[in-house]
Amino acid sequence: MNSPTPPATGRGPVETQESNSAVAALGAKGRSKEQQESLETAEYARTPTGELPSFAADLFAGRFDAQALLDFPLPTPAQAAEGEDFLKKLRVFLEENLDGDEVDETGEVPAKVFEGFRKLGVFGMKIPKEYGGLGLSQLSYVKALSLVAEYCNSTAGILSAHQSIGVPEPLKRFGTTEQKKRWLPKLAAGAISAFALTEPEVGSDPARLATTAMPTDDGKHWIINGTKLWCSNGVIADLIVVMARTPDRAPAANSASARPAKRPISAFVVDMKTPGIKILHRCRFMGLSGFQNAVIEFKDVKIPADHLLLGEGKGLRLALTTLNTGRLSVPMGCIAAIRGCLRRARGWGATRRQWGAAIGAHEAGAAKIADLSATLLSMEAMSWLACGWSDRGNRDLRLEAAMVKLYTSTRSHACIDSTLQLLGGRGYERASSLKARGEEPFPVERLLRDSRINQIIEGTTEIMGLYIGREALDFHLKLAGPALDPRRGLIARAASALKAGATYAFWYPWQWVPRERFRSFRAFGPGARMALQSARLARHVALALFHQMLRHGPGLERRQLQLLRLTEAATGVFALAATAGYVHALHAAGESPEIGATADVFLRHERARIEGHLKSVRSRRQSKTDAADRKLAAKILEGKLAWQETLR
Numbered sequence: 001m002n003s004p005t006p007p008a009t010g011r012g013p014v015e016t017q018e019s020n021s022a023v024a025a026l027g028a029k030g031r032s033k034e035q036q037e038s039l040e041t042a043e044y045a046r047t048p049t050g051e052l053p054s055f056a057a058d059l060f061a062g063r064f065d066a067q068a069l070l071d072f073p074l075p076t077p078a079q080a081a082e083g084e085d086f087l088k089k090l091r092v093f094l095e096e097n098l099d100g101d102e103v104d105e106t107g108e109v110p111a112k113v114f115e116g117f118r119k120l121g122v123f124g125m126k127i128p129k130e131y132g133g134l135g136l137s138q139l140s141y142v143k144a145l146s147l148v149a150e151y152c153n154s155t156a157g158i159l160s161a162h163q164s165i166g167v168p169e170p171l172k173r174f175g176t177t178e179q180k181k182r183w184l185p186k187l188a189a190g191a192i193s194a195f196a197l198t199e200p201e202v203g204s205d206p207a208r209l210a211t212t213a214m215p216t217d218d219g220k221h222w223i224i225n226g227t228k229l230w231c232s233n234g235v236i237a238d239l240i241v242v243m244a245r246t247p248d249r250a251p252a253a254n255s256a257s258a259r260p261a262k263r264p265i266s267a268f269v270v271d272m273k274t275p276g277i278k279i280l281h282r283c284r285f286m287g288l289s290g291f292q293n294a295v296i297e298f299k300d301v302k303i304p305a306d307h308l309l310l311g312e313g314k315g316l317r318l319a320l321t322t323l324n325t326g327r328l329s330v331p332m333g334c335i336a337a338i339r340g341c342l343r344r345a346r347g348w349g350a351t352r353r354q355w356g357a358a359i360g361a362h363e364a365g366a367a368k369i370a371d372l373s374a375t376l377l378s379m380e381a382m383s384w385l386a387c388g389w390s391d392r393g394n395r396d397l398r399l400e401a402a403m404v405k406l407y408t409s410t411r412s413h414a415c416i417d418s419t420l421q422l423l424g425g426r427g428y429e430r431a432s433s434l435k436a437r438g439e440e441p442f443p444v445e446r447l448l449r450d451s452r453i454n455q456i457i458e459g460t461t462e463i464m465g466l467y468i469g470r471e472a473l474d475f476h477l478k479l480a481g482p483a484l485d486p487r488r489g490l491i492a493r494a495a496s497a498l499k500a501g502a503t504y505a506f507w508y509p510w511q512w513v514p515r516e517r518f519r520s521f522r523a524f525g526p527g528a529r530m531a532l533q534s535a536r537l538a539r540h541v542a543l544a545l546f547h548q549m550l551r552h553g554p555g556l557e558r559r560q561l562q563l564l565r566l567t568e569a570a571t572g573v574f575a576l577a578a579t580a581g582y583v584h585a586l587h588a589a590g591e592s593p594e595i596g597a598t599a600d601v602f603l604r605h606e607r608a609r610i611e612g613h614l615k616s617v618r619s620r621r622q623s624k625t626d627a628a629d630r631k632l633a634a635k636i637l638e639g640k641l642a643w644q645e646t647l648r
């Protein structure tokens with residue numbers, strides 16, 4: 001049973017840009033010029049991908065597509081066999097050659113690891129076979145990264161920066177045949193690549209990008225000037241993708257763009273040997289000590305005209321689309337870490353005795369161990385589902401990728417921290433020190449340091465939440481936005497309001513109907529209760545979002561904490577739904593004893609978390625607390641509480 005659907009809006013780029021610009025116009029009155037420019041830049045780069053609508057976006061509209069989950073995209077036997085074969089060889093190599101603790105201590109990944117990877121084809125895992133790569137599916141690729149991360153996160157990060165966001169990904173997706181032929185074979189053979197968007201003044205907000213690329217008078221070259229910050233692999237890269245501002249000019253005749261982007265951003269492939277490029281600094285971090293991350297200066301760097309990717313002014317869209325796919329790789333380290341934590345927690349929890357019982361038998365320890373198993377199941381479910389859908393290539397996955405990234409990065413960090421707590425003093429001790437005194441050297445403190453970055457790279461947790469919130473509002477903005485768009489005439493707005501009103505007259509009461517109770521979820525097997533709860537909670541999220549829109553109007557975008565609670569709730573619903581599908585698929589494959597017990601614990605906890613978020617969204621007291629926080633922060637920023645910063 002599906003809910004009444006608002007009129008479909010076109011998904012083509014032209015119409016999308018028009019509706020995006022309409023969205024940017026809403027609530028413009030309360031924004032500064034700088035804020036408006038940032039929003040317009042972000043809106044301009046929004047492009048749905050795939051013909052099938054997003055499963056997660058449907059949740060925000062109260063719809064639950066059970067069939068999409070029952071058809072869980074596990075790999076075909078042939079794909080699985082090919083992936084498994086490669087993973088076996090990779091594991092043997094890693095076992096003999098890669099020691100994550102050694103990399104952590106020395107700050108370097110040994111050269112023999114890179115050499116071995118080149119022989120195994122690891123640098124071309126995602127590159128099609130016709131260009132010399134292994135042509136692995138997204139799922140097999142992420143599993144391979146997860147295997148490398150089991151040994152060393154720095155090494156997995158280097159591989160991911162090269163293939164998830166570095167040159168191969170945008171080149172494969174947006175390059176011309178000639179560009180692919182020129183660079184992909186080199187990259188598959190082991191040339192290392194990187195992705196350079198961030199600058200000293202440009203973090204989450206690309207609107208302030210300052211690096212420029214100016215065409216030469218004869219149009220045969222581009223001249224790049226600027227500085228890029230935190231470019232992963234920057235120190236060792238052979239080729240990098242650089243995002244830079246290009247001159248404001250009319251779109252090409254064949255462009256799908258209805259209006260040119262303001263202050264356009266374009267993307268270029270740059271050979272790092274080009275004169276004028278200088279590595280100013282190798283950055284060192286809290287974790288990932290073997291990472292080769294750089295501040296790079298570009299001074300009059302002259303590159304051939306045909307190094308431009310996708311087209312002038314389309315660089316931001318290229319970058320954001322690349323980051324979308326990149327987000328699907330973030331869970332690899334998270335899942336690897338929790339696999340290790342679960343293994344260690346099982347051994348420790350059963351054998352370490354204090355106060356007359358095993359640590360895992362005390363209730364506080366038991367809860368931590370149960371949470372590891374439940375969280376691991378849900379993280380795998382979301383990641384494998386999103387990767388499988390990505391391999392099918394026909395679904396808009398922007399929201400799912402953001403949700404998977406948000407969920408796995410925050411939950412895994414919390415789980416690693418609770419494993420550290422379970423291990424007590426040994427959790428805080430370095431693996432090398434544990435080893436030196438003959439104890440099991442499980443590196444949980446390193447995992448905690450390494451995993452923190454996942455909440456920052458490829459979109460911070462806050463930006464992911466706001467991005468999901470923006471996509472969640474799309475359903476309503478497309479429906480009601482034209483009626484509120486100040487740039488439209490009165491009659492046109494009145495007609496749009498009537499149309500929206502007619503749709504809401506059906507949609508809204510329908511969300512109050514507990515229709516999932518009359519639907520059978522038996523096909524989900526041990527995932528049935530979870531599927532039913534996902535359908536129920538999706539309705540509740542849809543209603544909560546709608547009520548917030550009524551309450552705040554376009555000003556909802558400024559109620560970030562409310563939006564973040566809603567996105568946390570919806571992400572939880574997606575986690576439940578994905579897990580229902582995964583449990584069904586594993587059960588049908590006849591594997592995984594006791595999966596029902598893990599699924600049950602996950603359902604209990606996730607349901608409570610989602611309901612907690614929704615309760616906060618409805619609570620007047622919570623809104624007052626949010627307002628009090630805002631007021632206090634403003635006073636602190638004005639320096640009125642600076643006295644607190646000194647010992648008294």
Ligand SMILES: Cc1cc2nc3c(=O)[nH]c(=O)nc-3n(C[C@H](O)[C@H](O)[C@H](O)COP(=O)(O)OP(=O)(O)OC[C@H]3O[C@@H](n4cnc5c(N)ncnc54)[C@H](O)[C@@H]3O)c2cc1C
Pocket residue numbers: 161194195196197198202203204205229230231232233285293453456457458459460461462463466560
């Ligand atoms: C180890 C490492 C590797 C990296 N690799 C790369 C790479 O390969 N290529 C590349 O281009 N970049 C890379 N980056 C940069 C990374 O993507 C940025 O750090 C990230 O986008 C955040 O930008 P920022 O650090 O400048 O934070 P800022 O954007 O300054 O944000 C600071 C804080 O404010 C919050 N915030 C920002 N805007 C808002 C808002 N509107 N509302 C509410 N909160 C907000 C953020 O969530 C964050 O908590 C890397 C960074 C690190 C540390």
